[in-house]
Amino acid sequence: LKGYGLEGNVETGLITKIDSKTLTRTSEDVETSVESVVAASIAVNNPAPASGGKSQETIEDVRENALAHFSTQRRMVTKEDFIIRAYSMPPKFGSVPKVFVTNDMQIDMKTREDIANPLALNMYVLGYDKNKRLVNCGSAVKKNLKNYLSQYRMMTDSINIKNGYVINIGIDFEIVVLAGFNSREVVLRCIDKLKEILHTDNMQFVQPIVIKDLTVELSKIDGVQSVMKFEIKNKWRESLGYSGNKYNLEEANKGGIIYPSKDPAIFEIKFPDTDIRGRATTY
Numbered sequence: 001l002k003g004y005g006l007e008g009n010v011e012t013g014l015i016t017k018i019d020s021k022t023l024t025r026t027s028e029d030v031e032t033s034v035e036s037v038v039a040a041s042i043a044v045n046n047p048a049p050a051s052g053g054k055s056q057e058t059i060e061d062v063r064e065n066a067l068a069h070f071s072t073q074r075r076m077v078t079k080e081d082f083i084i085r086a087y088s089m090p091p092k093f094g095s096v097p098k099v100f101v102t103n104d105m106q107i108d109m110k111t112r113e114d115i116a117n118p119l120a121l122n123m124y125v126l127g128y129d130k131n132k133r134l135v136n137c138g139s140a141v142k143k144n145l146k147n148y149l150s151q152y153r154m155m156t157d158s159i160n161i162k163n164g165y166v167i168n169i170g171i172d173f174e175i176v177v178l179a180g181f182n183s184r185e186v187v188l189r190c191i192d193k194l195k196e197i198l199h200t201d202n203m204q205f206v207q208p209i210v211i212k213d214l215t216v217e218l219s220k221i222d223g224v225q226s227v228m229k230f231e232i233k234n235k236w237r238e239s240l241g242y243s244g245n246k247y248n249l250e251e252a253n254k255g256g257i258i259y260p261s262k263d264p265a266i267f268e269i270k271f272p273d274t275d276i277r278g279r280a281t282t283y
Contacts, residue, residue: 008053009130015046051127051138052094082123082149082159089148094141098126098134100205100264104160119157124164124205124264132200134243134268136163164205165265166243168236170275173218174229176282181223183280190218195272203266209258228281232258235275242270 023039079101086099104120125145127137137145142161149159171194177183197217198209215227238244245265252259260267269275 005053005055006128006130006132008050009128009135010046010050011129012047012049013045015050016044018042018044048138049129049135051129051135052096052141052144053130054091054095054097054128055132079121082121082153085149085152086123086125086145089145093144093148094137095127096125096137096141096145097128098164098205098266100124100164102264104158120160121157122160122162124162126164126166126266128200133270134166134200134266165245165261165263167234167245167247167260167265167267168242168270168275169209169249169267170233170235170269171277172229172231172233173227173278174281175218175227175278176225177280178223178225186221186223187278187280189221190224190278191272191276193217193221194276195269198267198269198272200268203268205264205266206260207266208260209267211253211256211258235270243268 021039021042023035025035082101083099086096089096101121101123104122123145125137125142126134127141129135146159146161153159173190173194175187175190177186194214197214209232211230211232215230218224218227218230232249234247234249235242236244236246247261247265249258252261258267
């Protein structure tokens with residue numbers, strides 16, 4: 001009945017309060033004491049987390065979405081058309097802030113090779129929890145998205161909506177601080193800069209991480225003389241709240257660029273306050 005943006009993406013087991021209830025008697029023979037016991041026993045809960053809530057768009061979001069919406073002309077032909085149309089789904093049906101579209105691949109029974117299905121696309125989606133961390137979209141949101149897209153797709157097109165993958169990462173860095181600067185303050189400014197650059201809003205499916213770009217941004221911060229160490233690690237343990245997806249970052253690092261997996265995935269720093277660690281070194 002009412003949306004609460006990201007705050008509405010509550011976790012499992014938090015919807016337990018009943019604001020009001022009405023009991024209907026099916027028989028006059030029901031005793032008042034029994035009715036009282038039944039009324040007191042009514043309870044609610046949510047076995048699955050809520051999803052689909054999204055905060056108000058920024059002015060820049062509105063501008064970009066308006067331009068993209070105009071270019072699609074209410075039809076879906078290219079992959080970009082499908083993505084823009086998914087982003088344009090009315091908020092009352094939920095929201096999908098991260099979308100990626102690729103061809104549906106099938107196996108050729110003769111050659112045993114992967115071939116693209118010309119009549120189907122795979123749409124990978126991810127949503128936010130109340131803390132704007134990436135999570136799988138709920139079944140209701142995906143069903144609404146499929147129904148919404150059916151109004152614009154061609155009759156011969158088929159869309160498979162799937163959950164995307166999240167690769168959680170952490171960063172350890174080491175800097176040399178110029179004389180006259182407070183080391184702790186400089187390290188905190190570096191951490192804030194990394195939080196800004198790698199914020200969930202700025203990360204998309206199959207987007208690589210260019211380590212050189214990150215170290216250059218750190219070197220521009222007042223008080224930083226040089227960046228001596230910059231290491232990215234995979235955080236995957238589900239018991240600690242991560243996605244559970246393991247990824248070999250060393251093998252994915254090609255010339256200082258960390259490439260994502262073949263499966264549509266997004267790099268995410270889930271707990272930036274603890275997953276970005278820096279220290280200052282003097283020589």
